[in-house]
Amino acid sequence: MRGRPRSERAEKAIVDATLDMIGEGVTVSELSIEAVATRAGVGKTTIYRRWSNKEDLVVDSLATLRLPMPEPGGTDVRADLIMFLEVMRSESGELRNRCVTNIAMNEADRFPDLYRRFRELVIEPRREAFRQVLRRGVAAGELRADLDVEVAMLMLTGAMISQTKMSGPAHRVPEDLPTRLVDEALRGFRQR
Numbered sequence: 001m002r003g004r005p006r007s008e009r010a011e012k013a014i015v016d017a018t019l020d021m022i023g024e025g026v027t028v029s030e031l032s033i034e035a036v037a038t039r040a041g042v043g044k045t046t047i048y049r050r051w052s053n054k055e056d057l058v059v060d061s062l063a064t065l066r067l068p069m070p071e072p073g074g075t076d077v078r079a080d081l082i083m084f085l086e087v088m089r090s091e092s093g094e095l096r097n098r099c100v101t102n103i104a105m106n107e108a109d110r111f112p113d114l115y116r117r118f119r120e121l122v123i124e125p126r127r128e129a130f131r132q133v134l135r136r137g138v139a140a141g142e143l144r145a146d147l148d149v150e151v152a153m154l155m156l157t158g159a160m161i162s163q164t165k166m167s168g169p170a171h172r173v174p175e176d177l178p179t180r181l182v183d184e185a186l187r188g189f190r191q192r
Contacts, residue, residue, distance in 0.1 A: 013040040014047055018061040028058055028107050028114065055114040063121050065091075072129070077137035078182055084130055085160050085178030092164035092173050127153060134189075143189045156185055 017039035021031060033054055037044045051057040070087065072080035108115035130153045137143035143152075159181050164173050174180075 007046075010040070010042050010046055011050060014042060014050070014057070015061045015064055016040070018057055019065065022058070022061075028054070028111055031058065033057070055111060055117075059114055059117045059121065062118060065094075072133050074136070077133055077140075077142045078186060080133040081130075081156065081182045081186075082178045084126075084133070085156060085181060088157070088160045088164065089173045089175070089178055127157070130157065137189075143186075147189055152185065152189055156181055 014036060017036045021039065031054055033044050033047050037047055047057065070083055131149055134143065134149045134152050138145060138147050163177060
């Protein structure tokens with residue numbers, strides 16, 4: 001094996017420095033490997049041994065923020081949908097997590113490769129888990145057979161993203177919002 005072994009401590013310091021800077025409002029455009037290295041207390045070469053460019057570093061750093069989606073219980077569509085929205089709500093309370101949404105929504109045009117990779121790594125697996133719950137509800141007869149699963153998923157997640165985007169540090173997303181969104185949506189999604 002050539003070179004020095006990777007230091008988990010150095011890697012954590014680099015990721016933390018990247019996330020702290022983004023959390024403080026540094027955009028991807030403004031972020032530099034040199035600034036991250038200085039903040040992390042490592043040399044630039046230490047970063048370049050692990051990541052070939054800042055987009056790779058940003059994607060890997062942002063991916064550490066997202067909690068894995070809990071495994072749905074599989075017996076109650078309502079409970080599973082609320083659980084997924086609750087994860088989104090709880091993540092929105094953290095400044096670093098809010099920056100993920102900002103980057104995804106505001107810098108996708110400037111960094112399409114970063115956004116594409118972030119979408120594949122973080123966003124799509126979550127969306128697919130959400131879709132699976134809705135499909136299971138349709139198959140079990142809990143939800144209408146003609147339910148447009150994609151639109152239903154977008155309605156719920158879009159409403160939650162909108163609320164988390166509009167609320168700021170002084171205005172937390174209401175704790176009951178996931179339940180209220182799901183209950184209101186299910187009035188239209190359920191079998192008649």
